[in-house]
Amino acid sequence: xxxxxxxxxxxxxGTAGWLSAGVIAAEHAISxxxxxxxxxxxxxxxxxxxxxxxxxxxxxxxxxxxxLSKMGLSETDFIRECTASFKQGTEFSGWTTGENDNYTHPxxxxxxxxxxxxxxxxxxxxxxxxxxxxxxxxxxxxPDSRAPKQISTPxxxxxxxxxxxxxxxxFAEFLRKHCVEKLGVKHIKANVAAVNSAENGDIASVTTxxxxxxxxxxxxxxxxxxxxxxxxxxGVPLRSKKQFLFNDTALAAQVPYINSDDPxxxxxxxxxxTAGWIWDIGLPSRRGTGHVYSSAHNSQENATxxxxxxxxxxxxxxxxxxxxxxxxxxxxxxxxxxxxxxxVAIGMSAGFIEPLExxxxxxxxxxxxxxxxxxxxxxxxxxxxxxxxxxxxxYRWDRIIDFLKLHYILNRRQDQYWRDxxxxxxxxxxxxxxxxxxxxxxxxxxxxxxxxEMFPSASFQYVLYGMNFETNPSxxxxxxxxxxxxxxxxxxxxxxxxxxxxxxxxxTNRQLIEKINTYGLQKI
Amino acid sequence: MSKYxxxxxxxxxxxxxxxxxxxxxxDNLMYAMTFPLEFRxxxxxxxxxxxxxxxxxxxxxxxLFGFQRDENLYxxxxxxxxxxxxxxxxxxxxxxxxxxxxxxENGEKRPVVSINVESPRIxxxxxxxxxxxxxxxxxxxxxxxxxxxxxHRGHEQxxxxxxxxxxxxxxxxxxxxxxxxxxxxxxLEGFYTINEEKLAGLQSETLGxxxxxxxxxxxxxxxxxxxxxxxxxxxxxxxxD
Numbered sequence: 001x002x003x004x005x006x007x008x009x010x011x012x013x014g015t016a017g018w019l020s021a022g023v024i025a026a027e028h029a030i031s032x033x034x035x036x037x038x039x040x041x042x043x044x045x046x047x048x049x050x051x052x053x054x055x056x057x058x059x060x061x062x063x064x065x066x067x068l069s070k071m072g073l074s075e076t077d078f079i080r081e082c083t084a085s086f087k088q089g090t091e092f093s094g095w096t097t098g099e100n101d102n103y104t105h106p107x108x109x110x111x112x113x114x115x116x117x118x119x120x121x122x123x124x125x126x127x128x129x130x131x132x133x134x135x136x137x138x139x140x141x142x143p144d145s146r147a148p149k150q151i152s153t154p155x156x157x158x159x160x161x162x163x164x165x166x167x168x169x170x171f172a173e174f175l176r177k178h179c180v181e182k183l184g185v186k187h188i189k190a191n192v193a194a195v196n197s198a199e200n201g202d203i204a205s206v207t208t209x210x211x212x213x214x215x216x217x218x219x220x221x222x223x224x225x226x227x228x229x230x231x232x233x234x235g236v237p238l239r240s241k242k243q244f245l246f247n248d249t250a251l252a253a254q255v256p257y258i259n260s261d262d263p264x265x266x267x268x269x270x271x272x273x274t275a276g277w278i279w280d281i282g283l284p285s286r287r288g289t290g291h292v293y294s295s296a297h298n299s300q301e302n303a304t305x306x307x308x309x310x311x312x313x314x315x316x317x318x319x320x321x322x323x324x325x326x327x328x329x330x331x332x333x334x335x336x337x338x339x340x341x342x343x344v345a346i347g348m349s350a351g352f353i354e355p356l357e358x359x360x361x362x363x364x365x366x367x368x369x370x371x372x373x374x375x376x377x378x379x380x381x382x383x384x385x386x387x388x389x390x391x392x393x394x395y396r397w398d399r400i401i402d403f404l405k406l407h408y409i410l411n412r413r414q415d416q417y418w419r420d421x422x423x424x425x426x427x428x429x430x431x432x433x434x435x436x437x438x439x440x441x442x443x444x445x446x447x448x449x450x451x452x453e454m455f456p457s458a459s460f461q462y463v464l465y466g467m468n469f470e471t472n473p474s475x476x477x478x479x480x481x482x483x484x485x486x487x488x489x490x491x492x493x494x495x496x497x498x499x500x501x502x503x504x505x506x507x508t509n510r511q512l513i514e515k516i517n518t519y520g521l522q523k524i
Numbered sequence: 525m526s527k528y529x530x531x532x533x534x535x536x537x538x539x540x541x542x543x544x545x546x547x548x549x550x551d552n553l554m555y556a557m558t559f560p561l562e563f564r565x566x567x568x569x570x571x572x573x574x575x576x577x578x579x580x581x582x583x584x585x586x587x588l589f590g591f592q593r594d595e596n597l598y599x600x601x602x603x604x605x606x607x608x609x610x611x612x613x614x615x616x617x618x619x620x621x622x623x624x625x626x627x628x629e630n631g632e633k634r635p636v637v638s639i640n641v642e643s644p645r646i647x648x649x650x651x652x653x654x655x656x657x658x659x660x661x662x663x664x665x666x667x668x669x670x671x672x673x674x675x676h677r678g679h680e681q682x683x684x685x686x687x688x689x690x691x692x693x694x695x696x697x698x699x700x701x702x703x704x705x706x707x708x709x710x711x712l713e714g715f716y717t718i719n720e721e722k723l724a725g726l727q728s729e730t731l732g733x734x735x736x737x738x739x740x741x742x743x744x745x746x747x748x749x750x751x752x753x754x755x756x757x758x759x760x761x762x763x764x765d
Contacts, residue, residue: 151581
């Protein structure tokens with residue numbers, strides 16, 4: 001008989017550790033300690049009392065709604081306890097020319113996306129309105145910072161698609177409480193002092209400084225960029241992607257609102273700088289900002305000055321004077337593999353890249369979901385599952401890199417950094433191929449190789465056409481285009497009508513969050 | 525047209541209230557809020573459903589009068605054709621509200637009566653007087669005050685009632701598809717009702733608790749009231765003639 005896999009050990013707290021613990025524990029219905037019905041599945045999380053969580057990753061994808069709901073969490077509690085708000089997409093400013101240009105990437109796909117590709121019809125429109133405004137009703141909510149739902153909308157449901165902005169430290173604590181109190185996760189506060197190998201090279205146990213040896217069948221490395229198990233113990237190397245995405249430094253600063261009732265932005269705001277970009281995430285209580293840049297193209301001094309100037313412009317001189325930017329260095333990239341022997345890395349221990357499309361938390365969700373769903377029955381199965389896991393996540397990392405790089409390669413800015421991004425040697429072959437194809441055939445459903453692509457073709461459309469990319473009209477007349485034209489006219493009209501309705505019906509984020517704090521959302 | 529001011533003898537001594545029923549007076553209501561205290565009477569005339577308050581998202585029970593906005597199938601000209609008038613309709617143009625009282629500590633609020641002085645029901649010549657010539661509250665006003673007290677208790681009762689329903693997952697959304705005799709298909713959306721499957725599956729302990737709270741009977745009256753829908757459809761069909 002091969003060894004059963006029933007004891008999981010997560011090394012590291014933070015959002016990666018606790019989110020993984022919650023996803024896996026909820027799927028495997030761990031009974032509470034002392035329960036006689038114990039199904040023998042155990043999940044232990046070892047968290048260092050000394051290491052502070054890095055607290056980045058404050059934006060989520062819409063998938064987080066399903067993730068939280070599956071874990072049995074109430075959205076009302078989540079909004080209240082994590083000082084969360086609603087994220088409906090990203091607004092990019094200055095990415096094309098640097099001269100007051102902007103476009104958005106909303107989470108809701110263009111109108112009628114399943115049947116009709118509006119992009120070619122949009123290209124034919126007189127005066128060419130902004131793509132996100134012509135094809136999506138959601139973007140009408142952004143200028144007034146409106147919410148994706150009303151107080152009467154049930155938990156986790158939305159009139160338009162949304163994810164969240166949240167306080168990462170509070171989120172980790174919120175998940176910890178739920179994991180320990182409701183999902184039966186065992187929490188050990190200790191430092192890992194040594195990793196002990198079994199004969200077959202697996203990790204048999206980890207030795208802690210205050211709780212002895214912790215044995216396990218599968219070890220999940222959520223130790224952050226240190227990558228204690230996968231990186232340090234197994235020596236799985238990091239594959240740098242700096243040749244494609246130059247940003248390797250972040251300066252993060254929390255910023256207060258000028259007035260406590262200032263609008264809470266509906267999107268992550270992403271504003272291009274001379275050698276990077278500034279993120280701006282609105283929570284009910286504060287904003288989180290940061291400048292992520294390339295240290296090869298910009299000095300820390302200049303990068304700091306750019307960030308402070310942004311803060312001064314958006315939050316006033318006092319906020320800029322009070323800001324204490326915290327520096328985070330990172331090597332953009334990911335490990336050569338993520339699952340090695342009986343150890344799998346999730347979160348920064350697996351890899352980290354600039355948060356341009358909030359890929360950090362979604363990767364944690366996808367990784368822990370795959371582990372939860374495909375948890376190997378025994379040790380022999382594990383190598384097969386590990387291989388599948390590695391194939392899938394290497395593919396996903398490549399797609400992330402392609403998609404992030406896409407944001408950079410359509411710019412017409414003059415700074416060296418932005419010129420360097422246009423150099424073909426800095427563009428992955430896979431993306432060069434796509435760009436060549438898209439000049440004649442824009443992205444749509446036919447573009448996806450896998451059923452569970454991370455970025456749907458709609459996302460590519462929003463970025464491409466948001467940055468004025470031209471797809472040549474087809475030289476021959478196709479039946480589908482002819483039929484599509486009529487549908488497109490109706491969809492453009494429908495969109496214009498829905499924009500009016502949405503704008504009239506949706507409260508602002510702040511109004512909705514205040515109501516959630518007062519009344520809560522209904523479950524049905 | 526709503527402007528509520530606190531009811532006072534000095535200010536409203538001469539006011540009268542027209543109690544006649546008419547769409548002109550705002551009786552063309554599709555539904556009105558109700559509460560378990562009057563369910564027995566409501567159930568004898570109207571279907572009871574639940575809806576969410578647009579401002580707070582909180583559930584409340586309602587008596588249904590029609591299938592679309594501004595449609596009251598019980599209202600025929602000046603006649604409200606039912607044996608019982610829901611208190612939330614009857615109370616117009618009065619409102620019971622709450623005011624922070626300076627003489628009650630710990631922030632408790634005391635109920636106060638307001639009147640919509642812009643209501644078309646307000647008159648100085650027609651209708652029921654609010655006060656006698658000597659300034660005493662009229663019989664009509666006294667009855668109204670009683671009703672408002674009941675409504676106030678009903679509001680409080682609803683909070684506990686809804687909490688009990690939600691706690692036991694007893695509410696569910698539903699759509700009602702109706703084919704009228706002219707062949708048109710109509711759908712009633714956005715309302716909630718008692719989940720009878722869940723109700724049937726409740727353990728005796730839960731049932732006992734609901735009974736003690738006085739809600740078990742209320743729940744079954746809501747269930748029974750569903751049969752009033754066919755009467756409402758009949759009225760709708762009759763209105764098509």
